[in-house]
Amino acid sequence: MTGSVGDAEDIVQDAFLGLTRARRAGTTIADPKAYLTTAVTRLGINYLSSARVRRETYVGDWLPEPVVVAADAPGPAEHAELADSLSMAFLVLLEALRPVERAVFMLREVFGYGYGDVARITGKTEVNCRQIFARARRRVAAGAPPRRDDPVRRAEGGEFARRFFEAATGGDMEALLGMLAPDVILRGDGGGKAQTVTRAIAGRERVTRLLIGTFDRARTLGISIRPAGVNGRPGAVLYDTEGYVVGVIELDVADGEIQTIRSVNNPDKLGHLGPVSTLARLRT
Known part of the structure; x- marks a missing residue:
């Protein structure tokens, strides 16, 4: 509700x-x-x-x-x-x-x-x-898009997510391109308080380049990724070096490809998961 x-x-x-x-x-x-x-x-x-x-x-x-x-x-x-x-x-x-x-x-x-x-x-x-x-x-x-009881999401979502995040953190563009749908969409929610995309990004190549740049920066900051179920979908929670929450990512998978990536970085929406990292807030 x-x-x-x-x-x-x-x-x-x-x-x-x-x-x-x-x-x-x-x-x-x-x-x-x-x-x-x-x-x-x-x-x-x-x-x-x-x-x-x-x-x-x-x-x-x-x-x-x-x-x-x-x-x-x-x-x-x-x-x-x-x-x-x-x-x-x-x-x-x-x-x-x-x-x-x-x-x-x-x-x-x-x-x-x-x-x-x-x-x-x-x-x-x-x-x-x-x-x-x-x-x-x-x-x-x-x-609503057509409902598809996708076996990847239902039975193998965790493994699919693990491979996706490995490819993203490793900068493996070829692997990422193979996991994303041609019209994949990336959405971010920062609420004006965290760094994220302010408008939806669409297209396999654009999303791949953004993912590689984002995860490369995350790696330099020491951010770790722990796979998790997010709203009934495969995803992950991101933590800083002190174990504080940086953000959450949900992957919407169908037909063996990622259709939509949703990233929640608004610190006001992360507090119920634990202490929120200062990395989740915009620097002024």
Whole structure:
């Protein structure tokens, strides 16, 4: 709902606090799950209503905060099932939806709630929720690339990412050209606070040259790369010599090639991963 790990955690905490206060006041909560789902959804809608104003003045591309899982961590089944719903590409698509549209779409499409439950949670009529969902689904489908259950991403994503980062850090242009799609896109989110591309870079050769230059500079600064799962996709977290977070990279792989590279360097979006390096901030 939020695209922000920290704000999502705050919303969940607020919902549980509301449940605790209600119980202490003597209110009988027959179904805690329904209560919390409703509270989280409505708090999320309120958050999005205010966040939309902030996003309008955001510097450069906006990407969601990265959700990182260690490369060797055994992910739970539900995490695998929700991988497509956690991807940065999907979360960016959701930004086109209005707050209530986003809530209805998530409840129905991702979590499988019936229209009656969606109506109760959002405070809308069932007929209205059906209309909202149909409209939201059309808008998301219009911006979404064809879904491909790619075996590289699903089964061999970690190994693919490892070879990609080895080629990038080693300056192996030929290997990189062979791993990137002809129309590959590189997007960066620095929020005006970190050095990154301010506009999307497209094309295999342009992206390759940029990657080699970027990773060559990273090597001189002693930056290390640790492969990780990022929003359900292969990727990596970058650290400085003291082990502080510099940035996160997500790779969108399909048909055996990297279609999109997303790099989050905005220090405000890295704090939930650990101490943030000064290398992640622009020098003035």
